[in-house]
Amino acid sequence: MLLITPPLTQLNTPYPATTQLLAFLKSKGVKAAQYDLSIDLADAIFSKNFLSDVLTENNPKGHFSIHRDSYINLVEPVKEFLRGKNQTLSQRISSRQLLPEGPRFRNIEDLEWWFGTLGKTDMARHLSTLFFLDIADYIRDNVCSHFGVTKYAERISLLLPQFTPLDDELKKEPNLVDVLMLSILKEKIDYFNPKLIGFSVPFPGNLYAALRCGRFIKENYPDIKIVLGGGYINTELRTLCDPSIFNYADFITLDDGELPILRLIEYLQDGRTPLLRTFICTDGEVRLLDNISDSVCVKELPAPDYSGIDVEKYLSLMELPNPMHSLWSNGFWNKMQLTRGCYWAKCAFCDTTLQYIANYDPSDASLFVDNMQTIINQTGQTGFHFVDEAAPPALLHKISEEIIKRGMVVTWWTNIRFEKSFGEDLCKLMAKAGCIAVTGGIEVASNRLLNLMNKGVTVEQAAQTCKNFQDAGIMVHAYLMYGFPSQTEQETIDSLEIVRQFFKLELIQSGFWHRYAMTCHSQTGQNPQNYGVKRVSLKPNPFANNEVPFIESVNCDHDRLGKGLEKSIYNYMHGIGIDEHVSSWFDFKVPMSHIPPDYISKLIFGDRKKMKNR
Numbered sequence: 037m038l039l040i041t042p043p044l045t046q047l048n049t050p051y052p053a054t055t056q057l058l059a060f061l062k063s064k065g066v067k068a069a070q071y072d073l074s075i076d077l078a079d080a081i082f083s084k085n086f087l088s089d090v091l092t093e094n095n096p097k098g099h100f101s102i103h104r105d106s107y108i109n110l111v112e113p114v115k116e117f118l119r120g121k122n123q124t125l126s127q128r129i130s131s132r133q134l135l136p137e138g139p140r141f142r143n144i145e146d147l148e149w150w151f152g153t154l155g156k157t158d159m160a161r162h163l164s165t166l167f168f169l170d171i172a173d174y175i176r177d178n179v180c181s182h183f184g185v186t187k188y189a190e191r192i193s194l195l196l197p198q199f200t201p202l203d204d205e206l207k208k209e210p211n212l213v214d215v216l217m218l219s220i221l222k223e224k225i226d227y228f229n230p231k232l233i234g235f236s237v238p239f240p241g242n243l244y245a246a247l248r249c250g251r252f253i254k255e256n257y258p259d260i261k262i263v264l265g266g267g268y269i270n271t272e273l274r275t276l277c278d279p280s281i282f283n284y285a286d287f288i289t290l291d292d293g294e295l296p297i298l299r300l301i302e303y304l305q306d307g308r309t310p311l312l313r314t315f316i317c318t319d320g321e322v323r324l325l326d327n328i329s330d331s332v333c334v335k336e337l338p339a340p341d342y343s344g345i346d347v348e349k350y351l352s353l354m355e356l357p358n359p360m361h362s363l364w365s366n367g368f369w370n371k372m373q374l375t376r377g378c379y380w381a382k383c384a385f386c387d388t389t390l391q392y393i394a395n396y397d398p399s400d401a402s403l404f405v406d407n408m409q410t411i412i413n414q415t416g417q418t419g420f421h422f423v424d425e426a427a428p429p430a431l432l433h434k435i436s437e438e439i440i441k442r443g444m445v446v447t448w449w450t451n452i453r454f455e456k457s458f459g460e461d462l463c464k465l466m467a468k469a470g471c472i473a474v475t476g477g478i479e480v481a482s483n484r485l486l487n488l489m490n491k492g493v494t495v496e497q498a499a500q501t502c503k504n505f506q507d508a509g510i511m512v513h514a515y516l517m518y519g520f521p522s523q524t525e526q527e528t529i530d531s532l533e534i535v536r537q538f539f540k541l542e543l544i545q546s547g548f549w550h551r552y553a554m555t556c557h558s559q560t561g562q563n564p565q566n567y568g569v570k571r572v573s574l575k576p577n578p579f580a581n582n583e584v585p586f587i588e589s590v591n592c593d594h595d596r597l598g599k600g601l602e603k604s605i606y607n608y609m610h611g612i613g614i615d616e617h618v619s620s621w622f623d624f625k626v627p628m629s630h631i632p633p634d635y636i637s638k639l640i641f642g643d644r645k646k647m648k649n650r
């Protein structure tokens with residue numbers, strides 16, 4: 037079997053699904069391999085050959101016409117620099133004399149202030165990233181409208197109640213990027229000669245590519261069977277009844293892929309083994325077989341297997357000069373899960389009715405650290421991203437102790453809940469064990485709404501927890517939310533003021549505002565009346581089902597507020613405008629914040645701060 041990550045995912049590190057499945061399948065004696073088509077497509081696009089072709093054929097005007105040769109000649113050296121090689125180039129890049137500066141460079145401010153005089157390598161990485169983004173924008177505008185650096189044709193797949201719009205797009209002749217992708221795919225199929233190909237589709241931005249590849253395989257290799265699975269499928273396609281997608285794939289599995297794929301392989305061999313959590317299509321009818329939650333326990337799963345992953349190919353990008361924000365795109369992170377599911381599983385906006393959140397299954401600390409060592413031996417990399425829904429504090433405690441006991445020198449970051457258990461001692465222990473950053477939801481930053489959404493955390497607790505991380509030298513990223521049912525404009529402005537104070541006190545280093553979306557698998561989607569709102573329809577769509585429209589109970593134009601919230605956070609992450617009044621981010625009148633300007637400071641410093649000020 038060949039497991040493929042279809043384009044495009046992040047460029048700095050492979051998406052972890054295939055590494056986990058590969059390890060499991062091999063442990064069961066299956067002959068399997070994995071292939072990251074995503075990084076190879078990116079490699080082929082950001083190349084001298086491809087750029088020479090597109091910049092010649094498209095006859096560019098303006099900036100790209102003037103700097104055509106520079107782009108063609110510089111793309112390979114800059115790519116090598118972003119791969120951590122060719123480091124001597126950093127001086128020339130940071131001098132700003134080498135790279136052509138296209139539209140993405142327009143907004144850069146005082147680089148010396150951001151990076152200091154010593155941070156030349158980071159500055160060069162930032163400038164090289166902008167150079168790549170300019171190329172990506174050119175490709176999107178002139179070659180293939182679907183292209184984005186870390187996503188492909190996402191726009192079509194974001195909201196797909198019916199399969200038809202995607203089907204229509206897939207029936208068109210392949211564009212230049214598709215052609216490149218399919219030629220790489222062909223080479224790999226000829227090399228591996230698989231009987232079954234599995235595409236992991238984690239995000240909407242991978243669906244088009246997976247199906248485009250599926251169509252190519254069906255037309256050119258009719259004996260190969262195709263199976264789809266992954267995060268996108270698990271949330272969006274649970275009630276699939278449109279058979280058209282089966283023109284591009286033979287099987288679609290739900291939830292943890294290990295057992296369904298193992299059963300499928302056995303079924304393809306003997307024709308008898310019953311399938312598990314697998315959609316099939318017979319005579320135009322879609323059926324979901326054995327939809328039960330039989331899974332392999334985390335403690336029985338082997339360490340992810342990185343064989344076939346070429347670590348040297350991944351690119352470390354830095355779009356914003358913010359050390360916390362850049363963790364997502366900068367550095368090769370071995371990805372692991374401490375647990376499957378969430379130990380809390382109660383937040384009303386989260387998909388808590390789905391198995392991947394609701395079924396909590398933790399690792400054993402000692403086995404987990406053994407697995408970390410196994411992965412280091414494979415990749416040669418000591419950085420880890422624990423991609424948990426919410427890492428449990430007690431397990432982090434044990435794992436930190438285990439890492440320290442073994443004298444391992446590793447660097448890691450993970451997602452947590454800002455709960456009380458992250459006291460001073462635990463945060464310091466985690467830092468000693470190599471933790472450099474945590475991410476977590478402060479969400480609406482309002483106690484009324486945090487209580488309504490059953491987050492189990494208060495603003496005060498979150499502030500104290502962030503302070504403990506700050507004291508231990510661990511960076512914090514906050515997931516923020518606006519537009520939760522019943523949230524008023526006043527509450528959104530107040531929550532922005534709280535966020536401003538978190539930045540001012542350096543309790544968080546980065547953040548992101550998400551517009552609340554009601555999903556059909558969340559408590560809000562299943563019982564909207566408990567949140568004072570009403571769903572527009574309860575009828576499922578024939579294709580994707582995830583976000584559902586609802587009727588608000590308050591008169592608040594949340595979308596109007598979104599722009600100002602985004603602008604504020606972008607500036608706060610650059611250390612700009614932190615002392616400005618929060619209303620200054622909006623180009624229309626908003627209510628004054630009701631939160632006193634020293635609210636968070638008083639909470640966490642109390643009298644100590646007062647004494648210091650005196």
Ligand code: SF4
Pocket residue numbers: 378379380381382383386387388393425426453477
């Ligand atoms: S939002 Fe996070 S903490 Fe809350 S239930 Fe979901 S995974 Fe758990």
